[in-house]
Amino acid sequence: MSRPRILIVGAGFAGYQTARTLARLTRQKADITLLNPTDHFLYLPLLPQVAAGVLEPRRITVSLPGTLPRVRLVLGEADADGIDLDARTVRYTDPEGESGTLGYDRLVLAVGSVNKLLPVPGVAENAHGFRGLPEALYHRDHVIRQVELAAAADDPKSCAARCTFVVVGAGYTGTEVAAQGQLLTDALVRKQPLREGIRPRWLLLDTAPRILPQLDEKLARTADRVLRERGVDVRTGTSVKEATPGGVLLSDGEFVESRTLVWCVGVRPDPLVESIGQPLERGRLIVDPFLQVPGRPEVFACGDAAAVPDLNKPGEFTGMTAQHAWRQGNVAARNVAASLGICSRRAYRHRDLGFVVDLGGVKAAANPLGVSLSGPLAGAVTRGYHLAAMPGNRVRVAADWLLDAVLPRQGVQLGLVRSWSVPLDTASPELARMPDDGRKPPGHVPKQSPRRAAEQSTPSEGES
Structure with a gap:
């Protein structure tokens, strides 16, 4: 019998922690694939120190192959309309422009956020x-x-x-x-x-x-x-x-x-989640307290792109912070493993430690x-x-x-x-x-x- 396929899209705080925890919980009982445009996890809180010359850039980048040895890394970005929940596939484009498709039995969307834009001229x-x-x-x-x-x-x-x-x-x-x-x-x-x-x-x-x-x-x-x-x-x-x-x-x-x-x-959820066709809350994919997408028990979401109910504040959703994303990654991993019969599932609840x-x-x-x-x-x-x-x-x-x-x-x-x-x-x-056409001269x-x-x-x- 083939092992279940787990696909994680995004290696920010939520995606990285999901992959790391899942590798530990499943103990090679599942095939874990991580789709990410870079080969590293970026520790964003120290980015201002890189800009100020305090830290060298590689200091805040953590190698994915080096720290996730039991996780298969696929370099690429999920296409804007490339997630097919019915077919259970994700189409992506790699850094050299080639297309590929990944299948899954469990999907974790942890695509994070991008710059928030306002309609200010210029x-x-x-x-x-x-x-x-x-x-x-x-x-x-x-x-x-x-x-x-x-x-x-x-x-x-x-x-x-x-x-x-x-x-x-x-x-x-x-x-x-x-x-x-x-x-x-x-x-x-x-x-x-x-x-x-x-x-x-x-x-x-x-x-x-x-x-x-x-x-x-x-x-x-x-x-x-x-x-x-x-x-x-x-x-x-x-x-x-x-x-x-x-x-x-x-x-x-x-x-x-x-x-x-x-x-x-500020930030806004990655626009990728808008193309999935599931209910959103201010651009974030709505999930239940167990980080599952309603009606899609095989699909989980966590981090900035997920609207996670705040059980400590009924009626509200957790904030888009690194603390929440990191801890949601742990819970998502546990609940994915639970869906495979490996452990018991847990609702996400977090108290800020400062x-x-x-x-x-x-x-x-x-x-x-x-x-x-x-x-x-x-x-x-x-x-x-x-x-x-x-x-x-x-x-x-x-x-x-x-x-x-x-x-x-x-x-x-x-x-x-x-x-x-x-x-x-x-x-x-x-x-x-990069320039859209690689044949254009460097001055383009x-x-x-x-x-x-x-x-x-x-x-x-x-x-x-």
Whole structure:
């Protein structure tokens, strides 16, 4: 008798943990296949540190073949209309454009989320998101380049504009990007002084009345104080009304001249789930407390793309956070195994154990087990949490932190990621976009804004 086939689509927090736990539970009693566009799991919470040059990119990427030895990895992306629930097949496209089809007896959808877009004029053309490694590498090169161009500029107005960096969205990501970015640019200008009276300026915008609105108010106040002391211009109740190549028009009517707009307003479920034809809740696939799709007992979903009932808050769904995704992966794996008669199933229920926000250097805000912390102690707890949560590379990450504490950062561009390679409107932020036709010359650039066209002529657009 053939072994049951389990197919997991996506290797983010939910998908990776599902695969790892299933491999342990089934003990080779099932064939487990993981479909993912990359060969690694990306530890997203440390992405701002990659953009700031604290960590090397490979530190936050955990090899799938290296850590999931009993799981078959298939490189590719599920096609937009490629999931056939009746035929129990998933059609995909691999990195070289070839198509394939995978069959399954159990399907776990863990496709995650992508950048959340708002109908703000000019944002799609002039902003960049912060959901994948290519975006972080582009961001680091771009920031370094702007400082270098500003240091050489004769025009004070141009110098100030290049050294003004606008971050929209003061949640986890936006707050950490602004905090780490301010430290990076301050370090850069110590080696390349700007014109007298000009210093790097970071703006952090959010329509909410305070930053980190999803966190305890005390933690938010701590983060706000650290950012303001560092020189970050925090503006709550404010957002972008229009974005142009030369700057952004704010909702209060002020025009800020800038060459950098980082879009961190949140995430939306991967649009792949919309094509399945099952009930959705704000773009998320509705599942029951056991993470099964109603009417499809062989299909499970978890992570950001799944609307999971919050049993601690009746009538609500769990948030789109890494904590939920990681723990849902465990429960999904157990329930898939239970459907094969290996163990008993379990409903998903989770109580938050606290949150951490890394503010760069030794500063952080944290509330482990509800105890609010700030300063170096919070910094130590935050880094300890990340080391414990990472499924690999702990020694390498710790070594990079130690080196960053005692050595100056390397402020160099490597030119690995072009602006047009990381569009804001993409269903695959984990991959850098390539020209549609491989026969086009290297200088060919897809449709882009004037600012991006200008950037294309510069020698570098990426880093590690």
